[in-house]
Every structure is written in structure tokens, then in C-alpha cells.
Amino acid sequence: MGPVLAGVLQLLALIAALALAYVPLGTYMARVYSSDKHWRVEKWIYKGIGANPNTEMRWPAYLRGVLAFSAVSVVFLYLLQRLQGHLPGSLGFKAIDPDQAFNTAASFVTNTNWQSYYGEQAMGHVVQTAGLAVQNFVSAAVGIAVAVALVRGFARSRTGELGNFWSDLVRGVTRILLPLSVVAAIVLVACGAIQNFSGIHEVGQFMGGHQQWNGGAVASQEAIKEVGTNGGGYFNANSAHPFENPTPFTNLFEIFLLLVIPFALTRTFGIMVGSIKQGYAILATMATIWVGFIALMMWTEFAHHGPALQIAGGAMEGKEQRIGVGASSIFAVSTTLTSTGAVDSFHSSFTGLGGGITMLGMQLGEIAPGGTGSGLYGMLIMAIIAVFIAGLMVGRTPEYLGKKIGTREIKFAACYILITPALVLIFTAAAMALPTPGNSMTNSGAHGFSEILYAYSSAANNNGSAFAGLNADTQWFNSTLGLAMVLGRFLPMVFVLALAGSLAEQKPVPATAGTLRTEKPLFTGLLVGAILIITGLTYFPALALGPLAEGLAS
Numbered sequence: 001m002g003p004v005l006a007g008v009l010q011l012l013a014l015i016a017a018l019a020l021a022y023v024p025l026g027t028y029m030a031r032v033y034s035s036d037k038h039w040r041v042e043k044w045i046y047k048g049i050g051a052n053p054n055t056e057m058r059w060p061a062y063l064r065g066v067l068a069f070s071a072v073s074v075v076f077l078y079l080l081q082r083l084q085g086h087l088p089g090s091l092g093f094k095a096i097d098p099d100q101a102f103n104t105a106a107s108f109v110t111n112t113n114w115q116s117y118y119g120e121q122a123m124g125h126v127v128q129t130a131g132l133a134v135q136n137f138v139s140a141a142v143g144i145a146v147a148v149a150l151v152r153g154f155a156r157s158r159t160g161e162l163g164n165f166w167s168d169l170v171r172g173v174t175r176i177l178l179p180l181s182v183v184a185a186i187v188l189v190a191c192g193a194i195q196n197f198s199g200i201h202e203v204g205q206f207m208g209g210h211q212q213w214n215g216g217a218v219a220s221q222e223a224i225k226e227v228g229t230n231g232g233g234y235f236n237a238n239s240a241h242p243f244e245n246p247t248p249f250t251n252l253f254e255i256f257l258l259l260v261i262p263f264a265l266t267r268t269f270g271i272m273v274g275s276i277k278q279g280y281a282i283l284a285t286m287a288t289i290w291v292g293f294i295a296l297m298m299w300t301e302f303a304h305h306g307p308a309l310q311i312a313g314g315a316m317e318g319k320e321q322r323i324g325v326g327a328s329s330i331f332a333v334s335t336t337l338t339s340t341g342a343v344d345s346f347h348s349s350f351t352g353l354g355g356g357i358t359m360l361g362m363q364l365g366e367i368a369p370g371g372t373g374s375g376l377y378g379m380l381i382m383a384i385i386a387v388f389i390a391g392l393m394v395g396r397t398p399e400y401l402g403k404k405i406g407t408r409e410i411k412f413a414a415c416y417i418l419i420t421p422a423l424v425l426i427f428t429a430a431a432m433a434l435p436t437p438g439n440s441m442t443n444s445g446a447h448g449f450s451e452i453l454y455a456y457s458s459a460a461n462n463n464g465s466a467f468a469g470l471n472a473d474t475q476w477f478n479s480t481l482g483l484a485m486v487l488g489r490f491l492p493m494v495f496v497l498a499l500a501g502s503l504a505e506q507k508p509v510p511a512t513a514g515t516l517r518t519e520k521p522l523f524t525g526l527l528v529g530a531i532l533i534i535t536g537l538t539y540f541p542a543l544a545l546g547p548l549a550e551g552l553a554s
Contacts, residue, residue, distance in 0.1 A: 112463065137228060
């Protein structure tokens, strides 16, 4: 079997698995967030944190819950790292430096999971499990909660109430993320991923020296890392490491895990707004972009010119032999089109245009299908932009799901789509203009510029993957990337929740003959076009200086 055919067959198997999980998981999540009953363990949690899960919140109160919980999480994770040298199970590792501790705390709380450290050489068991793994669960649950609040904004009328943040947060963990992660961890352990709390031990000699490895609760963290679209690896090699990703099967399984909730949430959305077809329209938009990007990536990585690449069956530099070009391409596109950031190959070693595809996937806003929750609310914002454009074209007030998109709503949507590009481009320009940050680049020219552009695209879009050539463990990058993560996560949430509150206060508008049918293929095409055009106009100059210049020159 040729490598191209193997890649295509793996893609088809992945699509079939996602299709089988779509209806049951999407329906189940809709029931989770529509139920008025609480599990006993959930009641204990509410009592412990002093929250009343039955109190409805308007958008300012919901936002305060999101921000307060996240702020406390940042402080807790920061202190845990700073005190690591005094904690049991630290494996002898010292406390994390202040700038790196801030960067890591901001990274995991914002669901970015950017790592400017070597996991197996810096973090002990307590920080990994009680700190990083816990944030993998709750940061993902925060994203789903905000998405559900926006969906309720569309579904409800003549009220500003969006549900209860604490109830949505706890249910996301106990009823969705935790059960899925337990099953996934068992599968990974059965396939060879490690799960222990062993210390550092020598495994033999390597290049004249002694090679050492430490164990850890790797399978359980790998499971929630993918299920929650987190991406932070236990080891520096991330999902290219055989302890995290032992076989070609686990590689495909991990891709399935990072995609299944974001795709299934479109059905949850359709059920909660009372129209399954609306959910299918959003699904079709996400799937079109995802499949299109994979096709482009496979083409650039398989068909790149050069006798060495042809003999190897594709551009194999930076890729695992046991995984291959096809599966690496699927993983790279899936992890950058979601907010996962896990890698089974090194994106810096992709062809010039291939690296550009991974970068563009993040710059779209990671909405195809995006992160757990963040992908859905990002796509719904783009849907509002699309119906607004359609309204301008025909000269009527735009409507979406029975709600008028007026001046207030479009301002919230516009602010949402402007925040992240502003962060990416401003920080990138500053890093290139100042003398010190450039010293962190391993490469010069177009590829060196791509390293910095990729880093800020990854941070501001809460992805977390790296181009692998940039030394980001400096005060400048730890501080600015951490700031980009925080602002890129929570400023958009402000406008999402404000938009949700505004929509929930409206009364439904009856559909007429002139209403744009947003469940039809025409709207899907309009939405795909709006996403690509808006992103292209925003980032094309920067992309032309980096991956496009490199790709055309090779």
C-alpha cells in the first residue's frame, strides 16, 4: 500500500468514527446542559464552593464567574510551580522561574497549553497532575460553558438570563470530560502508553552518555489533553513521544479524541435552538474547511519536489517513521484548526507551504471545528458576520435564528473578530522590531519570521503548538506570549457573553419570504467564503513575508 493511499484510508476511517459518535454525543451534551437535576457529587461540589446552581445569571454575572474562577486558577497554578521544590513527588526539580511560571499558568488556564519548558526535565508529579491536568479539565469546561451560554442567547427570548456558570462548569467536567477521558485513558494504556508515578531512572547509554527517563500519569493526561483540546504534553516531544503515542492506531485515536467534542457540539447547538438543520449547516462549514485543509496539506507534503522526498514517499523530515506523512498531515491540520496544539511531528520541518497551512488554521480563529466550546462560539460569531454581509447585499435587516442582528450585535461580533489579529500582528511586529527577541530565532529570513509569527498566532488563538525553532524561554517571550494568551482568551469571551445577553433579551422575529435560509447549502458556502476572505485580508501580508515567501522560493 502506498503512503498516499494509506493517508486517505486513515482519513476515511477517522471521518467514519466521527460520524458514528456525532449523534449520540451531541444529543447527550444537549441533555446535560438542559437538565434541571444535579448529581450527588455535583451537589457536594456546589456546597464546597458556596454556589447555588439553580440561580440564573445575566451576562455580567456569568462573565464575573468565568473571570473570577480563571483568575484564582492562574494564581493557584503559579504558586504550585513556584513551590515545586518543597512539594512531594517533585523528582528533585527546582521551583519554576517567575516568568516561566506565569507563562505556564496563563497557558494552561486559557486552554492554550503552550510550553516553554521540557516537561520531563522541569515538572514533577504533583505539578503535572494536581496542577496541569486539573486545568486541562476545567479550562475546557469553561470554553463549553461560554458556548452554551451563547446558544441559550439564541434559544431564549425576552430574558437576559443565560444559565448558571458554576452549574455549566461542573457538569462539563463530571458528565462529559471526565467519563470520556477515563475511557480514552484505558484505551491508551491498553495500547502501550505509560501510567505510573515512577521516579527518574536510567534506561541505557546514548551517544556515550547515560540516558534517563521519568515516568508519570501520562495516559490519563494524554486523554484529557486531546479530549479537552488542550495539547500540553508530558514530554517535550509531545505526541511524537512513544510513551504518549505508542502506535499508528493511538495516533488516529488521539486525532479522533481532539475532534469529537467540537464537531458534536454542532448537534448540541441544533437541538438547543430547536433546529437540527441549523446544527448541520454549522457542521458542514467546519467539515468543509477541515477536509479542504487536509487535502492541501497532503498535497504539499507528498508532492513536494526533490529526489530525496520522492524516495522517502513524501517530506519525512520532522516526522515519525511509524506515523508517516499522511497521518502527520491529518494530525497537524486537526490540531491547528482546533485549539489543541498537540503535535506528532514538528511543524517547523514541514514544507514552506505546509507550515503556512498550519499557521493559517490557527489564524482562522480555530473554528473548524475549533476548541471545546470556543470553536462553536467562534463559528457562530462568523455566522452573524455572514448574515450581516448578506443583509447588506439585499438591503434588509439581517436575522439569524429568529433574532435581529442590529447595531449592538454587530459591534460585539466585530470586536470579537478584531481582537485576536490585533494581538498577533502587534506582538509580532514588536518582536521583529526590537533587537533582543530576534536572538531567539534559530533561522533567519522568511523561516525565522515564520517562527515568531507562528508563536504569537498560537498564543493569541489559544492553540499552544510551536514551530519548534524558536527559543521562547526568555523573559520577553514568556511575558508577551502569556499576555497574548490571557487577552486572546478572555477579551473575546466578554463580547461573546455580551452578545448572548443581547440576543436573549430580544423577542423572536417570525421568518418571512425574505429571510435568509441559514440551514441551506447556500449559507454554508457564504459562511466559508466570509471566513476565508476575512482571514485572508487580515493576515495575507504577514503570511506573504513568511511561509508563502519560503514556499515559493523552494
